[in-house]
Amino acid sequence: MLLLRKAIISNSKRFKTNWIQPEGYDTGIKVYNCVTRTKVPLVVANKSCVTMYTCGPTVYDSAHIGHASCYVKLDIIQRILRRYFKLNLVTVMNITDIDDKIINESKNLNKSPIEVARCHEKEYIQDLDQLLVTKPDVLLFDEKFAYKSEDGSVYFDVSQYENYGKLQKIGENTLEVNTGSIKNSPADFALWKAAKPNEPYWDSFFGPGRPGWHIECSALAGNIIGSSVDIHAGGIDLRFPHHENEEAQSCTFFSKPQWVNYWLHTGHLHLRDSVKMSKSLKNTISIQDMLKTVNPVVFRVACLLSHYRRQLQSTIDNKSLIESLSETMTAVDNALQDDFNTPVVIESIHRLMTVTNKMLHTPSTNSNYLNHSVYVTAVMNFVLEIFKVFGVDILSKQINEEVNDYSDIIDVLIKFRQNVRQLGISERNENALKLCDETRDELRNLGVYIKDHGKISSWSR
Known part of the structure; x- marks a missing residue:
């Protein structure tokens, strides 16, 4: 509860640094680092407890399939970390239930902001279930405990933080002094918004008001996870300004040059004409509408075929088959260590299945099918297990009933x-x-x- 107050009123230490590789357990994985613009080793503080925070939705409307793409891709990465690399991953996600968009929507519907938020919170959780997304270990709803702050509207002064622009390079004009504005700079962001008539507010020693968007995630993650977060995830549209501002205010509060060690950003979902899907463009398809015609497992496989950062022999030769399996296992291992490259995994498995199917469907005079079946079964077991890691159970009743139809x-x-x-x-x-x-x-x-x-x-x- 004191996090927001201290972040604002402390005499912040100023740092100027690039990314600092953390000390601890080297997972053997390499992930893309938006600070260095390169792939770097994923090193976690403790293999027995790896922390991952994900920015959840602002619940002012129904979630669309762009959101689904983000959360399914992150779910795949979490499954890889847990089931393939055997990391004890603890995940935290927030749901923002007070925001300008929620307030505006409540006025349009003539409902209270809390009614609008609670309706879409429930819908969002149902969406996660239907998309087969594993629920976070800790699901946080932004309520009063995170809203303690000072009197009036308070802004974070980015000029006092030399490392601003760490995650995304920004132009000098972004930091220019504002004239005729209540902010010193266009880049300054609200930590606490003073109460307005007919809007929700909370009392604080700064006066009635509510928190700014960026401070919510810092306060929640800081309270639950602490002064160092292994992995922080969200859509690429959150990298700036949301994640940039989170990092700035959290580093200021904890008096350290780096709060999050690794940022993971998922790419947008684009329509056929390469236009981004977004509510502002009014071109969204809700998750519920999609699920009327698309199996959630099919959607998950589509996500596997796209990298999380981007916009699917004459007879059975036992030696060749087992060599192909071994090569595929190595390729899959290398791909998952290389920034969770699931498209390469799918390509490798596809090649393995092509080789196997060609052998199976070519007539043979060799009657020793029992001997062959051992190696074919080994291929099958490997493929089934990899897809289970991704949350796709090929042998599930749901899928097989649909196929048998x-x-x-x-x-x-x-x-x-x-x-x-x-x-x-x-x-x-x-x-x-x-x-x-x-x-x-x-x-x-x-x-x-x-x-x-x-x-x-x-x-x-």
């Missing part, structure tokens, strides 16, 4: 196409073969892939 129909269609294709080959009928190719291409657009193996054909999703 039409798998029999596809079997009939594939068999019919197979017979037409053989007839076209035997009679050299180009029109029949063309129809078979068109059917294959149309099914591919629907997510069904056909492979022809001599006289037989197989399909997969």
